[in-house]
Amino acid sequence: MKPAEFTYYRPESVGEALHGLATLPDPKPLAGGQSLLTLMNLRLARPATLLDIGRFTELARVFDDTEALVLGALVRHRTCETDPLVAARAPLLHAAAGHIGHLGIRNQGTIGGSLAHADPAAELPLAAVTLGATVHVESATRGKRALSAEELFVSFYANSLEPDELITWITVPAIRPGQGWGFVEYARQHGDYALAGAGVLLSLDARGRIAGLRIGLLNAADRPLLFDEREGTAPVLGELPEPRLWEGLGWRLAALSEPSHPDTEYVKALCASAISEAAEAATERAGENT
Amino acid sequence: MARVEDGTLLAGQGRFAADAAEGAHQVVFVRSTEPHADILGIDTAAARAMPGVLGVYTAADLGLDGARLPVLTTPNPAFAEATGFQMAEQRIPLLATERVHYVGQPIVVLIATDRYRAEDAAEAVTVSYRGRAPVTDAATALEAEPLYDHLADNEIARIGYSFGDPENAFGRAHRVVSGEYRIGRHGAVPLETRGAVARPDRRLRRVDLTTSTQIPHLVRNAVRTVTGWAEHEIVVHVPDVGGGFGTKANVYAEEIVLAVLARQTGFDLAWIEDRQEHLLSAAQGRDQVHRTRLAVDGQGRILAWGDEFLVDVGAGSLWVAGIVANTAVHALGPYRIPAVRMSGRAVLTTKTIVAQYRGAGRPEAAFALERTLDAAAAELGIGTARIREINLLTDTDLPYPRPIPYRDGEPIVYDGWDYRACLTKVRDLLPETERERLRAEHPGALLGYGLGCYLEATARGPYETARLRVLDDGAVELATGAAAAGQGHATVFGRVAATALGIPEDRVRYRPTDTERLPDGIGTFASRSAVVAGSAVHNGAMRLLDRARALAQEVLGGPVEYAGGVFRRGEAEIGLGGIAAHTRGDPTALDVTETYRPRTVTWTMGVHAAIVAVDRRSGMLSVLRYAVAHEGGNELDPEIVRGQILGGVAQGIGGSLFEEYGYAPSGQPLSTTFAAYHLPLSTDVPNVAVAHLHVDTPDNPIGARGAGESGTIAAYPAIAAAVDDALGGRIHCAATPLDPGLIHGALRKAAVLA
Numbered sequence A: 001m002k003p004a005e006f007t008y009y010r011p012e013s014v015g016e017a018l019h020g021l022a023t024l025p026d027p028k029p030l031a032g033g034q035s036l037l038t039l040m041n042l043r044l045a046r047p048a049t050l051l052d053i054g055r056f057t058e059l060a061r062v063f064d065d066t067e068a069l070v071l072g073a074l075v076r077h078r079t080c081e082t083d084p085l086v087a088a089r090a091p092l093l094h095a096a097a098g099h100i101g102h103l104g105i106r107n108q109g110t111i112g113g114s115l116a117h118a119d120p121a122a123e124l125p126l127a128a129v130t131l132g133a134t135v136h137v138e139s140a141t142r143g144k145r146a147l148s149a150e151e152l153f154v155s156f157y158a159n160s161l162e163p164d165e166l167i168t169w170i171t172v173p174a175i176r177p178g179q180g181w182g183f184v185e186y187a188r189q190h191g192d193y194a195l196a197g198a199g200v201l202l203s204l205d206a207r208g209r210i211a212g213l214r215i216g217l218l219n220a221a222d223r224p225l226l227f228d229e230r231e232g233t234a235p236v237l238g239e240l241p242e243p244r245l246w247e248g249l250g251w252r253l254a255a256l257s258e259p260s261h262p263d264t265e266y267v268k269a270l271c272a273s274a275i276s277e278a279a280e281a282a283t284e285r286a287g288e289n290t
Numbered sequence B: 001m002a003r004v005e006d007g008t009l010l011a012g013q014g015r016f017a018a019d020a021a022e023g024a025h026q027v028v029f030v031r032s033t034e035p036h037a038d039i040l041g042i043d044t045a046a047a048r049a050m051p052g053v054l055g056v057y058t059a060a061d062l063g064l065d066g067a068r069l070p071v072l073t074t075p076n077p078a079f080a081e082a083t084g085f086q087m088a089e090q091r092i093p094l095l096a097t098e099r100v101h102y103v104g105q106p107i108v109v110l111i112a113t114d115r116y117r118a119e120d121a122a123e124a125v126t127v128s129y130r131g132r133a134p135v136t137d138a139a140t141a142l143e144a145e146p147l148y149d150h151l152a153d154n155e156i157a158r159i160g161y162s163f164g165d166p167e168n169a170f171g172r173a174h175r176v177v178s179g180e181y182r183i184g185r186h187g188a189v190p191l192e193t194r195g196a197v198a199r200p201d202r203r204l205r206r207v208d209l210t211t212s213t214q215i216p217h218l219v220r221n222a223v224r225t226v227t228g229w230a231e232h233e234i235v236v237h238v239p240d241v242g243g244g245f246g247t248k249a250n251v252y253a254e255e256i257v258l259a260v261l262a263r264q265t266g267f268d269l270a271w272i273e274d275r276q277e278h279l280l281s282a283a284q285g286r287d288q289v290h291r292t293r294l295a296v297d298g299q300g301r302i303l304a305w306g307d308e309f310l311v312d313v314g315a316g317s318l319w320v321a322g323i324v325a326n327t328a329v330h331a332l333g334p335y336r337i338p339a340v341r342m343s344g345r346a347v348l349t350t351k352t353i354v355a356q357y358r359g360a361g362r363p364e365a366a367f368a369l370e371r372t373l374d375a376a377a378a379e380l381g382i383g384t385a386r387i388r389e390i391n392l393l394t395d396t397d398l399p400y401p402r403p404i405p406y407r408d409g410e411p412i413v414y415d416g417w418d419y420r421a422c423l424t425k426v427r428d429l430l431p432e433t434e435r436e437r438l439r440a441e442h443p444g445a446l447l448g449y450g451l452g453c454y455l456e457a458t459a460r461g462p463y464e465t466a467r468l469r470v471l472d473d474g475a476v477e478l479a480t481g482a483a484a485a486g487q488g489h490a491t492v493f494g495r496v497a498a499t500a501l502g503i504p505e506d507r508v509r510y511r512p513t514d515t516e517r518l519p520d521g522i523g524t525f526a527s528r529s530a531v532v533a534g535s536a537v538h539n540g541a542m543r544l545l546d547r548a549r550a551l552a553q554e555v556l557g558g559p560v561e562y563a564g565g566v567f568r569r570g571e572a573e574i575g576l577g578g579i580a581a582h583t584r585g586d587p588t589a590l591d592v593t594e595t596y597r598p599r600t601v602t603w604t605m606g607v608h609a610a611i612v613a614v615d616r617r618s619g620m621l622s623v624l625r626y627a628v629a630h631e632g633g634n635e636l637d638p639e640i641v642r643g644q645i646l647g648g649v650a651q652g653i654g655g656s657l658f659e660e661y662g663y664a665p666s667g668q669p670l671s672t673t674f675a676a677y678h679l680p681l682s683t684d685v686p687n688v689a690v691a692h693l694h695v696d697t698p699d700n701p702i703g704a705r706g707a708g709e710s711g712t713i714a715a716y717p718a719i720a721a722a723v724d725d726a727l728g729g730r731i732h733c734a735a736t737p738l739d740p741g742l743i744h745g746a747l748r749k750a751a752v753l754a
């Protein structure tokens, strides 16, 4: 469990990192290292060049924008879990982060790394698609572009970034009045990856009826699955958010999942439970958040 | 109270195998990537040419072509005769040359200046294979082509005995319940992986092998069997060992090859296994299926018991005789059973080799018997406690002979006091009413209560050794043949010696085992060390004292009084150190090597009780409460006994809930990292209430009984029973690790999902 040979660089700035990504042989950014180093030790990843961006303090900051929360790619999971600003403005992200691995991992792991790693079982990609986050990326030659979280995830551990692109910032729409959220996952052990999990972002109108609904599932396909008004949740718009409704919706959406776990029936049932449990929590919170 | 060991270990000052590797070159093994294949060729040329590579060797390069691992245990003839035990010859090569039988099997060994370069070189070795069909299931293996050319089939050992009149009893019983019970393949997974360091000395023609083992003498013997070296040419040293639990009570090809390689190259060499390598290739355990039949009368009294089991030992097991015999003997349990039909077979598959993982047949046997008893209780509509009450041996039954000999050939006589008392006690420690009380705290879960009984033969012979020697300052140096692997030997044996000698405990220096200081010994496994090594220490100390007394009388000129390490005659006195100085010319005067041979085993019985929560939504399990009441002998250190129980329960919970070495249909192992092999965490293991019911044994001089495996054995059935109970009998858990998917299915069917 020793990595194959590689060259290590620690660029001093984002610009230098981007330059390195564009010019050095087979480069990979190294952020918290909690996924990349493991893969390298197993020799499942063997980049020729590591560009250690882990110490860019600039990208470790969290800003409050009017309608959004802006997070640097190097914001640690632990920051998402403990920062009161994240808790207030993106409570689903905050809750999801607390479920990642163990403390040491959360101290090291970064949101940019987690999104780039594109593990369909991971919490932050799920939170990002559920919340409709925007991922800002940059390259030395083509400059900046922005893509939706959904566009980022391609398949198991595969993202849509070009090899010379770096995730720099992530914007997450802040929670609005009338909105409620829920996050539920089922893991066999404390800190383990979940067998199933759901994030729910619910908007209620003035009459308490469903005006908007986004539901994300983790570990249910080759990427985090999103159901929104365009796909999957439209039939319940205008309905009253009741447990019976959530249960039915849970089963309906779970049926669309394609878990890779060998016991698919079980995992689909867990997805259904996670959706209805998270949706009930979201309903309650939406009611309180007027 | 802290153990003698704790100061250094907790300060990070332990000396483990890897700490002994300074200055040594690094050795890495190239392992089979195929579960079953012929080797068509091995190309090491590219690897040899790589920077930092000092040598790449196949079996032929080392003269080890055809060299095999010697088996570690053969059955006692009287036992084999009485139980129909037979076993076939195993041919597990040190380094595979023609055919591989499991993924992870060593084929090539190489030396490099560091582990990084060594792993680079390992990648560059090409082994070409012609694949053969993998066999990952014991039942299939019985039908499959033989995996080894010298064998006619894949059955490697069998046992079969019966007594009483079982068929008659099955015929006329009120009820006969039957079942099939499976205990999954898992293993010890110690905190410290395997590792060894070999340092050759050309002038002395010897190799010093420091290896993370529980059985240094058996390692030495195996090296000698393979190489023909004299005893003084290979000395095995035991460093601090970070857990063994049976996986290190095995002799490994890697240890023998390392010694040979060091001798041939003249290099100091270190092989420190990494975690992936460990999960792939260190010996595994369990993996048994039992088909059971139990005949009971209307009250639930056992009339006859039948168990037909199959053990999957993977590509082989040097301990197959022990595992099969242990299973067949312990399946008799702590009950009044008048008639038995027992048969078992061990079969070869293309999975990793197997050794004696904590319990080694006992947990599997207990799972089969206890689960069948629970099934009978359900069938009769009586409680699981009740059926045990009716059948457990009590003070009127004990001592209780069984009509077969134990593995040592001696007649089996359970030497306990009152097994029902353990049941009563555990139900005091953890009453069933606790389940009701906990319900309020766990509205999202269904709670169940389960019991499991066990009986274990402990303190297996044939012997163990100890050496005690007085140092110049009067302190006493102590070593035992039973090597320490984290159990606290320094504390316990130090205390036994200090007590016998009447000196303060800090005047005893426990030396880690090596085969030069103590040329004979067996090792630490099978719940044996406290009793057999402890007795050797005690008897050795008494003998040392006798010698010292005789010498003191010589020096002081007449009868002496002794207290606290000092002999007195009137005003004159001489201490142990003084006598040592006086006898400097004869260094053997105060140096005693003692061998203790137990007459036979002594039996430990206990009952486990568990309360388990089943999450209504997910079917996932958590163990909320746990208690163990056991009969034991003199507790040489009560905290260490408790620690053995706690650690055993933790491993039992792991095996019951999570741990499994899985194999794909392709034969590839699936559990080669901790992302796939799930150990129990601190959050999975509740506090364990332990009650020790003291039952003296006159059989050994320190009155001890073994307890090393007790914590593990009954955990599986107790936890499974609690799940049955939580679901109100809508499931009968028959396989471990317990499958939350299956439990969830039962919940849904019963529509008790919230």
Ligand SMILES: Cc1cc2nc3c(=O)[nH]c(=O)nc-3n(C[C@H](O)[C@H](O)[C@H](O)COP(=O)(O)OP(=O)(O)OC[C@H]3O[C@@H](n4cnc5c(N)ncnc54)[C@H](O)[C@@H]3O)c2cc1C
Pocket (backbone or CB within 6 Å): A028, A029, A030, A031, A032, A033, A034, A035, A036, A037, A038, A073, A077, A099, A100, A101, A102, A105, A108, A109, A110, A111, A112, A113, A114, A116, A117, A121, A122, A123, A124, A161, A165, A166, A167, A168, A191, A192, A193, A194
């Ligand atoms: C024992 C253990 C348990 C874990 N459990 C969980 C869990 O339960 N849930 C969970 O979600 N995760 C879990 N993780 C993974 C953890 O969350 C990782 O931190 C995360 O997946 C990757 O973040 P990182 O900063 O460590 O990235 P790294 O490991 O440094 O990098 C991961 C990948 O992202 C790329 N990358 C990193 N930063 C950028 C960037 N800014 N732009 C472009 N590419 C980038 C790297 O090149 C690499 O390909 C666990 C990890 C471990 C070791």
